[in-house]
Amino acid sequence: MNTKKILINSFKAGLDAVKPENIIKNKLPLPPKGRTFVIGAGKAAASMARAIEINWPRNLPLNGSVITRYKHSLKTKKIKIYESGHPMPDISGMKVASNFISSINNLDSNDLLLCLISGGGSSLMSVPQNGLNMNDLRHVTKNLLNSGAEISEINTVRKHLSKIHGGKIPMYTKAKIISLIISDVTGNEITDIASGPCCPDPTTFKNAIKILEKYKIKNKKIFEFLKKGVKGKIIENPKKNNPIFKNVKNILLASGKDMLRKAEYFLKKSKLQTLNLGDEIKGESRQIAVEHAKKILKTNKRKFAIISGGETTVTVSGSGKGGRNSEYALSLFNQVKDTEHIAAISCDTDGIDGSEDNAGVYFDNKIIKKAKQLSLDPEFFLKKNDSYSFFKKLNSLIHTGPTLTNVNDYRVIIKI
Numbered sequence: 001m002n003t004k005k006i007l008i009n010s011f012k013a014g015l016d017a018v019k020p021e022n023i024i025k026n027k028l029p030l031p032p033k034g035r036t037f038v039i040g041a042g043k044a045a046a047s048m049a050r051a052i053e054i055n056w057p058r059n060l061p062l063n064g065s066v067i068t069r070y071k072h073s074l075k076t077k078k079i080k081i082y083e084s085g086h087p088m089p090d091i092s093g094m095k096v097a098s099n100f101i102s103s104i105n106n107l108d109s110n111d112l113l114l115c116l117i118s119g120g121g122s123s124l125m126s127v128p129q130n131g132l133n134m135n136d137l138r139h140v141t142k143n144l145l146n147s148g149a150e151i152s153e154i155n156t157v158r159k160h161l162s163k164i165h166g167g168k169i170p171m172y173t174k175a176k177i178i179s180l181i182i183s184d185v186t187g188n189e190i191t192d193i194a195s196g197p198c199c200p201d202p203t204t205f206k207n208a209i210k211i212l213e214k215y216k217i218k219n220k221k222i223f224e225f226l227k228k229g230v231k232g233k234i235i236e237n238p239k240k241n242n243p244i245f246k247n248v249k250n251i252l253l254a255s256g257k258d259m260l261r262k263a264e265y266f267l268k269k270s271k272l273q274t275l276n277l278g279d280e281i282k283g284e285s286r287q288i289a290v291e292h293a294k295k296i297l298k299t300n301k302r303k304f305a306i307i308s309g310g311e312t313t314v315t316v317s318g319s320g321k322g323g324r325n326s327e328y329a330l331s332l333f334n335q336v337k338d339t340e341h342i343a344a345i346s347c348d349t350d351g352i353d354g355s356e357d358n359a360g361v362y363f364d365n366k367i368i369k370k371a372k373q374l375s376l377d378p379e380f381f382l383k384k385n386d387s388y389s390f391f392k393k394l395n396s397l398i399h400t401g402p403t404l405t406n407v408n409d410y411r412v413i414i415k416i
Contacts, residue, residue, distance in 0.1 A: 001303075003343035003364050003414055006270050008398065010307075011347055011359075011410055014263035018182065018254040018349070018407050020044055024051040027253055029178045031060050034110030037175070038064030038079050039100045041093075041125035042118025042194055043086070043350045044182050046072055047404035049079040049116060064103075066116055067096050067124045069352075072402045087145055087355075089126035089137050097125040097164055107175035109247075115169065115177060119184025119350065119406035121194025122155055127163040129234070131225060137161060140212075140222050147215035148315030150282060151185055155195040156203040157211055159237055160229060161222070165195035166203075166237035170244040177248040183255040184349075184408045186280040186310045190250045199250050201237035205229030255279060256309035256407040259349065263410070264307055272305045272414065279407070281310030285324045286331035286382060288312050293335030296342065296413045304415045311408045314354075320386020323354020325409055329361045330387040332413065334378040337368055341416040347398055350406035356388045358397040360410075367396050 016022060038052060045066040053076055056062050065080035073081045084093025104113055128137050140161070144154045159166030170177055179198040181190065190199045209226045212219070228234045238244055256279030264274050275295075281288060296306055312324045322330075329346040336342045347353065347360030371378070371394055381390040391397050 001416055003416060004362060007343060007345035007362050007412055007414070010263045010266045010412055011345060013266035014259035014410055015349060015403055015405065017258045017262035019405050020047040020051040020182070023253050024048065024180065025055045027180065027251060028055055029112065031057060032110060032112035032176065034108065036060065036062050036112045036114060037104065037107055038062065038066065038114045038116065039104065040066040040116030041068070041097070041121035042116070042182070043069050043072055043120040043402070043406040044118035044404055045116055046074040046081045048118065048180065048182070049081060050074050050076050052114065052116070053078055065096065067093050069120055069124065072404060074404070084124045086120045086123045088141055089123040089134065091134055093124045094127055094134055097127045101127070101163065101172050104173040104175065107173050109174050109176070111175040113173055113175040113177045115179040115198050117179055117194045117197065118182040119194065119408065121197070122158050122165060125164055125194070125197070129161055129163055129225070132161055136221055140217065140219055143217045144215065146316045147217065148284065148313050149211065149215050150313060151311055152189070152192045153211045155192055157208045159195050159201055159203060160205050160208045160226060162195065164197050166201035167196055167199050168237065169197045170248050171238065179248070179250045181250060181252050182405060182407065183252060184311070184406045186282050188252060188255045190252070198248055200240040200242065200245060202239070204236060254407060259407050259410065260307055260309050267305050267307065267412070272303050273301060275306045277306060277308035279309035281308050281312065283312060285312040285314050285328040289328045289331035290335055292413060293332055296415055297336065297339060299415060302415060306413045308411045309407070309409050314385065316385050318384035318386060320381065320384040321356055321389055322385060322387035323348060323356060325353045325360040326358070326387035326391060327385065328411065329363065330378055330382055330390055333363055333368070334382065337371070337378065340365060342413065343416060344413045345398070346409070346411045349403060349408055349410055351400040351403040357399065358388070359400040360398050361391040361396050362398055363394070363396050367394050370394055
């Protein structure tokens with residue numbers, strides 16, 4: 001059994017199920033009486049925009065712009081593609097997103113605003129509230145990302161520092177809004193995907209302060225701003241019964257569930273029994289790996305695969321390289337290194353794991369043996385948060401380049 005080929009092809013099969021070109025066609029809304037204007041942000045924004053262009057009636061007006069991550073652009077004819085920073089927001093994204101606000105102000109009730117939303121939109125489409133600047137957003141984002149905070153917690157803070165997130169887009173336009181969404185969050189809560197720019201925000205300024213306190217993040221300016229919100233000096237994000245959402249519809253196009261379903265089908269066709277743990281797994285990457293290792297080692301079955309998705313986190317204490325998927329794989333490797341017949345893959349579906357250039361990693365018996373020959377100690381690399389370097393030495397990084405979609409983690413462990 002060629003486990004490397006099976007693992008990588010299962011990943012490709014899963015990705016096919018969540019690529020915009022394969023899913024948007026059947027979910028397009030009816031054109032309006034007036035104009036159709038497109039805005040959006042996320043790692044899938046460019047491919048979503050191109051899929052809209054291809055499938056929109058050619059004789060009807062269509063224009064607008066979206067923001068995606070650097071090096072994630074595609075050629076389009078009617079919808080402009082801009083690039084900005086991820087996971088750290090930057091000035092480029094701020095300028096384009098500020099233009100979104102002024103552009104949609106001109107739309108009326110006969111027009112349609114199509115919002116294309118996918119994972120990464122929180123940082124790509126950042127416009128700081130009055131009294132804050134981009135450096136403030138960058139500072140608090142960096143601290144939250146390194147703290148091990150869950151994405152819903154990070155986005156609760158972001159939503160209260162932003163002019164766009166937390167349901168604010170409908171405040172700026174009279175047009176009907178349809179938001180097409182590819183989910184990268186566990187539970188697929190619309191408010192958490194790209195910090196919910198088009199839906200009611202159930203969180204509060206008080207929640208945001210508690211999160212910063214929980215992770216011991218000290219930033220006097222941000223705290224003072226959030227305290228003004230608690231006192232009512234800054235308007236709270238729009239809630240469920242707000243009339244601005246009367247003409248807003250949020251449509252979920254794809255999620256990790258769709259990816260896992262398709263990948264599981266592929267694995268079964270490859271003569272493997274499967275256990276699908278679902279797409280809602282979260283927690284510390286290395287700890288989740290320990291739990292999964294126990295599951296695979298405990299089973300007596302052969303030709304058996306455990307498949308899972310979700311979004312794990314990493315509390316960074318070392319100065320190494322790597323993302324949450326590589327860290328998961330390194331922790332798993334450490335647990336199964338004395339066992340034969342285990343192979344695994346762990347990748348981020350956007351094609352970039354953390355800050356490095358790989359989607360993730362794989363390993364099998366050959367890689368485990370090679371690590372022993374090279375005297376590579378997985379525990380040593382774990383302590384440094386240096387999973388990238390560990391697997392690079394073993395030549396087992398997976399490079400896909402940007403996949404132009406994003407439904408988060410993809411993991412499979414096979415007992416051969």
